[in-house]
Amino acid sequence: MSPLLELRGLTAHYGDFQALFGVDLALEEGRTLAVIGANGAGKTTLMRAITGIARVSGGSAALAGARIDRMAAPDILRAGIAMVPEGRRLFPSLSVEENLRIGAHARRGNGFWTLARIYELFPVLRDRRLQPATALSGGQQQMVAIGRALMSNPRVLLCDELSLGLAPVVIREIYAAFPTIRDSGAAIVVVEQDISQALKVADAVHCMMEGRITLSGPPASLSREAIHDAYFGVRHA
Amino acid sequence: MIWLDTLLQGLMLGGLYALFAAGLSLVFGIMRLVNLAHGDLIVLGAYLILGLCTALGLHPFLAAVLALPLMFGLGWLLQTALLNRVLGEDILPPLLVTFGLSVVIQNALLMGFSADSRKLPVGPIEAQSLPLGPVTVGVMPLLTFGSAILVIWGLNQLFYRTALGRAFRATSDDPVTAQLMGIRPRSIFAIATGIALVVATIAALYLGARANFDPAAGPARLLYAFEAVIIGGLGSLWGTLAGGLVIGVAQAFGAALNPEWQILAGHLAFVAVLLLRPRGLFPRAYD
């Protein structure tokens, strides 16, 4: 039985610049994976490569055994991978509810996540559903972005830098939704520079540096020093 | 009283210009594309209606209904085969491709139909008019005006009330993130151009029913349409209607002063509005 999402030797380029150097990664059904690393480590490129926004130049990516690395972004979403992009990227000319609804644009049939369930998860959005999405606070916008991605009922949910630019209390509020998301059946990948929240929700951690995964394992097995080294690239003598 | 009459004629004419402009406005709003062949496509639509009239012996209104799906298909094909390939950061390729298309369409029509001017045979309705308080107004102009309002209203409903409209706006905002929603921007663009040509066909019906047209009539129609879009403010459909009315009224008053000044007055009104309000009358808040 192959993992739900499996990357083998994935590479990606921006023009002549190589951003990913043979990334291997496996995500099992129902699990949560954290990818941590400093700014420029290649985390966002990895997410963009999986979702088809950035072109994959080598290696393979497969969802439930089926190759996705040559597919276009809209088809990868249909296959079951949704992303909360870095910087949220809400549609400014759409209301909160329209932003949520457009998440279900390609959906066929029913699934766990409905508008009602999103409002249950983030009740504050219900009251503001008719406002322009960009009129909301940063934390609320992040909730819309998560809800929008969930509306496609993805098998894999990728979250890119959820905590970027948000206050710690808001970050905690957003991560509080994760158990529910996980119980809905979605496997999750969180990409973070902010390690503490990511470690709390993750079953396994990958540290990235300069386009490579330099350290992997369950959070408990990794010492603070090891993560610190992998994160900052310091080598002890 | 004569001025009231002129104003009314101008408003009716403005409705026609709004119809010319609505498709242009829609396409620009969604993909930032300016189609220099838009006027020629309207004229092509008029010839298509005329062709259906003669071939099948239909009334122009019925022929136009038949022409609608054909023109939608043409728009879809045009976008898929040609325009999607040249959309991008560089504005030159789409501009030059649509310019080339304009020359091709004009001359193909010239070959097929000669330079003679034609008219759509709408029958007695053409001469009928209604008393409207102190003035009378022709039934055809009134129908044109009503259709313009209906078309703009319909496009607004489509844009703001339907799933397709939601996808239009999302793609216009951010085509990359739209792909993450499973939206295929290129097929959205193809549908948008198809709809634009449906509106162009409605415009073609009234163009051909109210006045003569010939293969070279397109560029002037493009200019009126373009002026209406800019005056109204980019991306605002009701603004486009207002822009059409401004051009129509200006032309009517220009013509009342001196028949030779009709077109000139419209152009000058456009320049004046642009100098006073560079972003048009109803600019969208963000862009």
Next chain:
Amino acid sequence: MTRKTLLPLILLIAVPLLAALPVIGSRALVQDLFMVLCLLVLALNWNLLAGFAGLVSVGQQAFVGIGAYALYACVILWGMDPLAGLLIAGLVAMALSAPVAFFAFRLHGAYFAIGTWVVAEIARLCLGQWKALGGGTGTSLPKGAAQEMWGAETVRALIGGSKAAAVDALTYWLALALVVVMLVASWAFLRSRMGLGLQAVRDNPVAARAVGVDPTRLKALVFLLTAFGTGICGGLLFIQIGRISPDAAFSLLDWTAFVIFIVVIGGIGTLPGPVIGVLVFYGLERLLADFGTVYLIVLGLIGIAIMLFARRGLWGSFLLHTGIDPLPLSHAAPRAGSANRSF
């Protein structure tokens, strides 16, 4: 042969050959090539605007028409010599281009294109109201005016033939001179500080602004200068044609559409592009002129095909595939290899 000497060499061979034409060639050929040279002048101007300054104008016929009408006014109304009128034509076109720029620069990209077109229409409709120059139907240049202009008698003494042939030869030489001046001037301008700034703006506006290039001022300057060149060319064209009307003087097809196709086919944003484009254009015209509308359809289709498959036109594709640039615009430092192509 070094790159530096190539351009002067080409000019040294081509120009005397072309200059000798009125002496050795037929009058019909002289008239044909006059039109080709004028289209080349217009193309060089439009290429500076659209290819280098990023100002895609569809309204350059405005300045052809304004130049032509200014010349006719000088000759018919004020009795000036056509040659002096040519200079006035350029100056009037340039003077009027300033308010046009003030208006049209409010529009960007594609909207600038149609904005300039509207301006040309306004100019056409306004000049159609000038009753002293024939209003909407237009007027002719008095027969004597061209035949007695400065230099016509000398030319006739030189090559013999009729008075009309002398006018043809003289206007032909003027057009040739205009081409040479335009070529050398654009080459010098593009290699100057301002010209390099312009290319920097085209390639990366943000970076160019950061190093102190003011794009709007530069673009306005190019707009004014090309209006001058286009205006003179308009005047010259209508001395030779001998009859003016608003529709002919402000023809979108003749003075802008053809010009755009010439530049696009040859290679937009390259200096040799318009020259190559005009040769192809002339060849196609000879080949297909008898078919009228088919010729225009073919031209339109070629323009579309170039944009789809070879955006930089014939010259640009040549550079891309060979990596050789015989006519570099940049001040190339000595270097190995051809990693940095310079267009």
